[in-house]
Amino acid sequence: MQLAVKSGVFGGEVTPDRRDASQPPERVLGRVIACDGSRATILSAVSTGNWLAGDAWAIGRMVSINLGRSRIVALVYRVHAVEAAWTDTADNPIQVEVEFLGEVQESPDGATRFQNGITSYPPIGAVAHRIRAGDLALVHDLGERGGVVVGQITQDASIPAAVNIESMLSRHFALLGTTGVGKSSAVALLLRKAVSVRPRLRVLILDPHNEYSSAFPDLALTIDGDALDLPFWMFKQEELADIVFRGRPTLDDEPDILREVVAAARARYRTASAPDPARDLGASLLLKRPLDLAGGRMSGPETVPEAHDAPTPYRLKDVFKVIDEFIGLHEQRWPRVALRSLKVRLESLHADPRYRFMFGRANMYETMAPILGQIFRIPLHGRPITAFQLGGLPGEVVNAVASVLSRLAFELAMASEGAIEVLVLCEEAHRYVPADPQLGFAPTRQAIARIAKEGRKYGAYLGVVTQRPGELDPTILSQCSTIFAMRLANERDQQIIRSAISDASASTIAFLSSIGNREAIAFGEGVATTMRMRFASLAPHELPAMGGRGAPEEAPRFDPTLDDLMRRMRA
Structure with missing residues (x-):
């Protein structure tokens, strides 16, 4: 069926967005029946077994609204049936709530570009259709800034999810998600991409669970309690x-x-x-x-x-x-x-x-030089990452050690005048900079906050990883201009993310509690626009592992005696 709408705005007919006659008529999804400053309601119809029901109107998908020379890109955030009953023999009318994200504009020569925000609102009766693959790619294109591919867009796996490493690092970043959603593997992927494009970058991972010793066999030096020298x-x-x-x-x-x-x-x-x-x-x-x-x-x-x-x-x-x-x-x-x-x-x-x-060896050192050289990889010797295993240290010293390392990272970057760039990655960051000022360790909070507030000037960057953003100091999170939000079930944690998104409203993360493993909502300076993405898979030998062990099937199997356990606990 050919749909058209008379529009006083355009002075003519706006035909459905069909690039050629061979396209199926199902490309037309519905028509706008209501609109306000940032959202619209689209009336559509679905039938039992129709692919449209589970595809085009899926929560979190993007659709287009045709305005002739431009197309509004909108995000589906709510779908509901008009009638309380459902029929299997005819179409069932539904209403789809969408939120405006931006606009794809065509120039007279046929070139297209995407801009955040919209210049013209859709008239009542405007046609909504499935978004073109080219438009979807344009929405997530970083343009002249360039970026590295870290995964795929969830809506279309053929479109790469790209991140601008310069913006992600220099303005700090955070990766948030509950246990088991793939945070550590996402961190490992981002760090690999970062050191591949920033040859001056040193990465210091504060690793409380000893996960990353196996993630960078070719790039990292692992420092545990036995190998560590940090004189009193x-x-x-x-x-x-x-x-x-x-x-x-x-x-x-x-x-x-x-x-x-x-x-x-x-x-x-x-x-x-x-x-x-x-x-x-x-x-x-x-x-x-x-x-x-x-x-x-x-x-x-x-x-x-x-x-x-x-x-x-x-x-x-x-x-x-x-x-x-x-x-x-x-x-x-x-x-x-x-x-x-x-x-x-x-x-x-x-x-x-x-x-x-x-x-043990404190007075073998007359200066800090050999210690800084080991921890911050000076010279690099092909290993720009230091996985600092805090899990093997006594619990009483972890906060103080984190304070020393964060402080030294900032001072080293400042002394080098940008010649040496240092990224401090804080796993379980809510331990070091909790939301309650009465909790945690004040010097650690001050050292990390200094990197967050002043580090960009000197080449000291901060990466924050936590499963409980609601327990993290909001000042620290507010300094992270790129955020990767993975699955979060806690309402308080979701509210923190909701308040952090500046270029879209709460509906963007309405589905944050149900996204899949390795999926994330990425937003901020490091990406072109807020995007739902899936991180790429890593090779088995590049995956982090709890306690520094390999995959479960590769872990050594033994039957310890009580004496064995006591020796391990003493060590």
Whole structure:
């Protein structure tokens, strides 16, 4: 049946969008019967067994509304029957609610282009039809910006889903989705694409589940608790205090004592290599006239510079020596019980094999250079990714270690003046930057927030991965200009995504709770327009695996004894 509509807007007939006579008449889907500023209602009809019912009007599909020289691209977000009853012998009228996304415009020479927003609204009776494959590709075309292919458009698998890596990285990105939807494999795919097009990029993965050691066999260095060297003297005061005191009853004076004895140990280390006959006298005066904590400086011949928290080396034996000297003073600055308690804490950490990465080889390093070179791949040696396995570290140190690494990443990028670009990828990011300011660890929050707010200027980028965006600091998420939203069933999490989408309304993610594995709604600076896509599959040897193991069928099978389990737990 040939459908046409008289339109005063166009001064003539607007015929159905049929490119040639061989096209089936079913290309015409219906007609606009209502329209407002951003949405329209289309009246159509379906019959039992008609392909239209399950294809063209599927939720999340795009359709076109023909306006002659232009075609409005709209997204289907709701379908309902006009009548409460259904008949198998005739067509059943339905109403389809669509949301305007943009407009495909044709120039006189036949060239077409897509623009977000629309210039002309469809008149009542305008024809709605299946979107052309060319128009669908045009909607998702990045144009001159260019991009890399990371998957396919869900509506048409022949159309690639492309992402502009420059925009995705420089303005930060987030990947959100519940457990089991393919987040980790999507992250692995995006990182592979990023390092392939950005040769200066270093990637540091904060990996709490030890998933990525198997995902980049050709590109990554894996650092676990045994291979890690992160000397205690590289930790700022708050970070060290968090390790020493977290989860343990603390006497009131202990944190202040720790600050003072560390400052004194640093001062002694700096002067140890410069013979000075007055040094012993200076050290004596130091103990009698200790730190002025309010001013951040020290009275007497030995002074601590304002940046007394800088990552300069010092020896733990000097810390113990200063504590012993404080204990032996006739005029007590600190209670002896607090001094002895702090010394016992530090001795316990020093003797604990789980903390070897902090104390085992700490004084073999005079500078941070070899440590930064290992963690941030300088030089690259063909492996730009560092998978930092936090799962093997004691739980008390994870936040502090994440703080140190994030802080160093920013400072390294800033010092290089953009010559070295660093991407910090935070898996389970809600652990480090939770929505509740009272939770989490303040230095970690500050270090990650600094990358999010200032990193772009220096080449420090942030990637956020979480299954609970509702528990993530909204300030951090708001700094991520490209978001890949995978399946999220929690209403609060969906609301976070709904508020983050700027170029479409809530209907765009109305189906977020039911999309398939490896599917995502991608929106923001890194994509041409909001798109529903499916990430490409990775080869089996490129897939992340829990605990760093291979696929389940490849995992070693053994029957551990109790002694075996105890040895593993101690390790």
